[in-house]
Amino acid sequence: MTDTIADIKNPALSIDNLSIWYDKNKAVKNVSVEIKKNTVTAIMGPSGCGKSTLLRALNRMHELYDNITTEGKVLIHDDNIYDMSTIKLRREMGMVFQRPNPFPTMSIYENVIAGYKLNGIRLKKKEKDEIVERSLRDVALWDEVKDSLHKKGTFLSGGQQQRLCIARALAFGPEIILMDEPTSALDPIATSKIEDLLVKLKESYTIILVTHNMTQAARISDYSLFMYLGELVEYGKTKNMFTNPKDPRTEQYLTGKFG
Amino acid sequence: MKDKIVLGLVILLSLITISPIILIIGELIMKGYRQISLDFLIQNTPDTYSAMTAIANGERIPGGIANGIIGSLIMVAMAAIIAIPLGVITGVYLYENPGKRMANFTRNISDILQGVPSIVLGLISYLWVVKHITNGYSALAGSASLAIMMLPMIVRSTEETLKMIPDSLKEAALALGTPYHKVIFRVLIPTGFSGMLTGILLGISRVLGETAPLMLTALGSSMINTNITKPTSAMPLLIWEFYNDPNMIDLIWSSSLMLMIMVLLLNIISKQIAGKRR
Numbered sequence: 271m272t273d274t275i276a277d278i279k280n281p282a283l284s285i286d287n288l289s290i291w292y293d294k295n296k297a298v299k300n301v302s303v304e305i306k307k308n309t310v311t312a313i314m315g316p317s318g319c320g321k322s323t324l325l326r327a328l329n330r331m332h333e334l335y336d337n338i339t340t341e342g343k344v345l346i347h348d349d350n351i352y353d354m355s356t357i358k359l360r361r362e363m364g365m366v367f368q369r370p371n372p373f374p375t376m377s378i379y380e381n382v383i384a385g386y387k388l389n390g391i392r393l394k395k396k397e398k399d400e401i402v403e404r405s406l407r408d409v410a411l412w413d414e415v416k417d418s419l420h421k422k423g424t425f426l427s428g429g430q431q432q433r434l435c436i437a438r439a440l441a442f443g444p445e446i447i448l449m450d451e452p453t454s455a456l457d458p459i460a461t462s463k464i465e466d467l468l469v470k471l472k473e474s475y476t477i478i479l480v481t482h483n484m485t486q487a488a489r490i491s492d493y494s495l496f497m498y499l500g501e502l503v504e505y506g507k508t509k510n511m512f513t514n515p516k517d518p519r520t521e522q523y524l525t526g527k528f529g
Numbered sequence: 530m531k532d533k534i535v536l537g538l539v540i541l542l543s544l545i546t547i548s549p550i551i552l553i554i555g556e557l558i559m560k561g562y563r564q565i566s567l568d569f570l571i572q573n574t575p576d577t578y579s580a581m582t583a584i585a586n587g588e589r590i591p592g593g594i595a596n597g598i599i600g601s602l603i604m605v606a607m608a609a610i611i612a613i614p615l616g617v618i619t620g621v622y623l624y625e626n627p628g629k630r631m632a633n634f635t636r637n638i639s640d641i642l643q644g645v646p647s648i649v650l651g652l653i654s655y656l657w658v659v660k661h662i663t664n665g666y667s668a669l670a671g672s673a674s675l676a677i678m679m680l681p682m683i684v685r686s687t688e689e690t691l692k693m694i695p696d697s698l699k700e701a702a703l704a705l706g707t708p709y710h711k712v713i714f715r716v717l718i719p720t721g722f723s724g725m726l727t728g729i730l731l732g733i734s735r736v737l738g739e740t741a742p743l744m745l746t747a748l749g750s751s752m753i754n755t756n757i758t759k760p761t762s763a764m765p766l767l768i769w770e771f772y773n774d775p776n777m778i779d780l781i782w783s784s785s786l787m788l789m790i791m792v793l794l795l796n797i798i799s800k801q802i803a804g805k806r807r
Contacts, residue, residue, distance in 0.1 A: 388707040
């Protein structure tokens with residue numbers, strides 16, 4: 271088990287004894303963690319360690335699949351997410367995926383406000399314009415696309431598409447943004463743009479980032495979780511973990527002995 | 530040297546493969562062009578007597594196939610209206626429940642339906658619609674048999690198209706809190722629309738040329754008929770009728786040409802739509 275971190279008060283999110291099974295296979299084993307507000311928290315570990323599985327449990331994405339069962343609690347503002355409506359939960363937790371996935375039938379503009387459109391929330395034209403501009407400015411995409419807002423989002427480059435997807439998540443005004451290896455399909459320049467963006471976004475949002483890229487975790491995260499075979503091995507400030515890992519398995523992973 | 534022989538052989542075989550369609554179109558144009566005019570498109574079929582007189586005087590046979598064109602359009606449109614919603618919904622169901630017994634059963638039945646001879650579908654529609662609903666031959670009965678023919682094609686193309694949409698798109702919509710039915714109707718179906726449309730257009734072009742089921746259901750009519758509970762003509766039915774009347778033989782070619790043009794156009798359009806997707 272891990273040492274709990276004493277200095278996290280008013281966590282953005284607490285995970286309490288969470289376990290996840292694929293059929294009979296326990297992929298995440300009794301994980302308990304508190305995530306600090308306005309930080310970037312990285313979840314790392316070798317392939318198959320359960321890091322994406324853990325992340326996807328946080329907005330209940332697993333409910334899409336019949337063979338996945340979840341046990342335990344996840345609290346935001348003392349409310350268990352498993353007692354909330356998925357609509358409310360997913361408005362509070364945006365998600366960005368591994369590959370950019372803008373809606374191909376929608377324009378850039380419509381993609382940003384897709385959350386409102388798809389939930390049947392009516393907005394005035396002015397409100398929509400404001401949300402679109404603010405969200406695109408937040409992801410530093412506004413200047414690049416302001417003249418082509420009504421073109422299809424799929425015409426953008428991969429990095430731009432991913433920033434559009436982040437804007438789509440931000441437009442809904444979430445508190446937490448879940449990111450599942452958001453740069454793994456991007457080139458280094460697009461990756462560094464997104465990394466800069468995350469560091470800036472943490473002023474207003476709490477970011478939980480799954481990455482298999484240790485140097486990325488070291489560059490931009492404040493806290494890190496290291497998972498191995500479904501277990502949470504170590505959790506702490508990224509700086510401490512990289513310079514002075516407590517668990518031998520963390521050390522082995524960080525020095526490239528496995529993973 | 531060897532390469533050249535093989536290349537020559539490949540070209541020759543390709544030419545043999547495409548030659549029937551070219552020969553057919555050529556033959557139809559050669560024999561049918563004399564009859565094609567505006568009248569041919571807007572007038573009803575002539576009676577035997579006027580056709581006979583025209584032939585005796587060496588003139589063009591008067592009249593046209595407007596009753597067939599209108600009848601075909603009405604029946605195919607009604608068949609599409611019946612088959613598209615049913616087929617798309619079934620396709621969505623199959624896509625959503627892969628591996629479930631009921632879904633596998635439905636898929637198999639739909640595949641079997643595709644193999645049922647069209648004359649049998651005509652008979653079924655005769656028993657159900659002609660005998661019990663319209664109490665007589667009717668366009669509605671014709672549409673019912675055509676709709677059953679289209680259904681499996683639409684089911685398949687819907688399922689296959691939806692399967693090609695990456696899961697990540699569905700997850701993106703769900704991650705925004707979108708209710709499930711809206712994910713299907715606002716994201717998946719619009720994204721797969723062109724693929725489904727290809728299937729639908731191919732289905733339409735297929736039933737446009739169906740003759741056998743219509744003989745038992747729509748029967749035919751020498752007038753333009755817009756009452757769907759009454760006997761109605763169709764282009765393939767007219768071709769059959771012309772074939773059976775020695776005075777009308779000349780009309781076979783021109784009406785076949787028209788039918789070919791319509792089917793080819795639909796095929797080309799659906800190919801264009803499918804090509805744009807890639």
